[in-house]
Amino acid sequence: MVCAAVLGAIVWNLITWVVRIPSSSSHAIIGGLMGPFVMKYGFSAINGRGVVLSVLMPLFTSPIMGFIIGYWLFSFSQHFLNGCSTHVKKPLQKLQIVTCTITNAFQGSNDAQKGMGIFGLLIMAQTGNDNFSLPSYIIFFSALTIALGLLIGGSRMIKSVGTKIYNVKALHSMSAQVSSLVVVVVASTLGFPVSGTQIVNSAIFGVGVADRPNAVGWLYAKDMLTAWLITIPASFALSSLFYWIIHLIGV
Numbered sequence: 001m002v003c004a005a006v007l008g009a010i011v012w013n014l015i016t017w018v019v020r021i022p023s024s025s026s027h028a029i030i031g032g033l034m035g036p037f038v039m040k041y042g043f044s045a046i047n048g049r050g051v052v053l054s055v056l057m058p059l060f061t062s063p064i065m066g067f068i069i070g071y072w073l074f075s076f077s078q079h080f081l082n083g084c085s086t087h088v089k090k091p092l093q094k095l096q097i098v099t100c101t102i103t104n105a106f107q108g109s110n111d112a113q114k115g116m117g118i119f120g121l122l123i124m125a126q127t128g129n130d131n132f133s134l135p136s137y138i139i140f141f142s143a144l145t146i147a148l149g150l151l152i153g154g155s156r157m158i159k160s161v162g163t164k165i166y167n168v169k170a171l172h173s174m175s176a177q178v179s180s181l182v183v184v185v186v187a188s189t190l191g192f193p194v195s196g197t198q199i200v201n202s203a204i205f206g207v208g209v210a211d212r213p214n215a216v217g218w219l220y221a222k223d224m225l226t227a228w229l230i231t232i233p234a235s236f237a238l239s240s241l242f243y244w245i246i247h248l249i250g251v
Helices: 002-018 025-041 046-078 088-129 134-150 153-162 169-191 196-211 218-248
Strands: none
Touching: 002 088, 002 218, 025 046, 025 088, 025 169, 025 196, 025 218, 046 196, 046 218, 088 134, 088 196, 153 169, 169 196, 196 218
16 A cells, blocks of 8 residues: 555656656655555545645645745845845855755755655554654665755756746845745644645745746746646545556555
């Protein structure tokens, strides 16, 4: 069941990667996890209240917060730096390295936990005990794979995020990163799973709207929003299909 869940999430992420649309791996793993369990036990196996309050609400409200904070932070920064010399660009670019590093670190503090949650589910299923600590090697390899994913991530996706939403410059980028950082830190502290992908992209939209609304890639936004909305049902369907195939061949 867990194998089918992970396969469903992976396949959906690969599909959206090929078509260059940023999707939420958080949404994908949630939809993927629900599919096999519903196939085997029915919808009564799903903790509806927990899914809505602890999963869906944070996932869908966090991008709104990213948009709002990005909008106001860029507006404030632009007003504060209005009339400053163009020499401020280089310090901003150096500061951006710091904000980018911290943002990615805290994004890993949320995203890596979801992968570790799968291992936790396996340990709980094997031992029957829900009071356990994850082995340190699982934590280490989860951190390592998150870091490797950042290093080998496709340039096509980077280009999509950096240009198709809005033509991002130094101040735009820093504002979006700080906005994303605030939302992710709050969510991680409260224990809510959120999508770093959605928050970053929404913050860029907020920055773009604050700067030049007409220059924002609204058509790309439509495709991205569609991908976000169908990710959970799509990964649910894929993981259900994988579970049916695995069950059919008797594994």
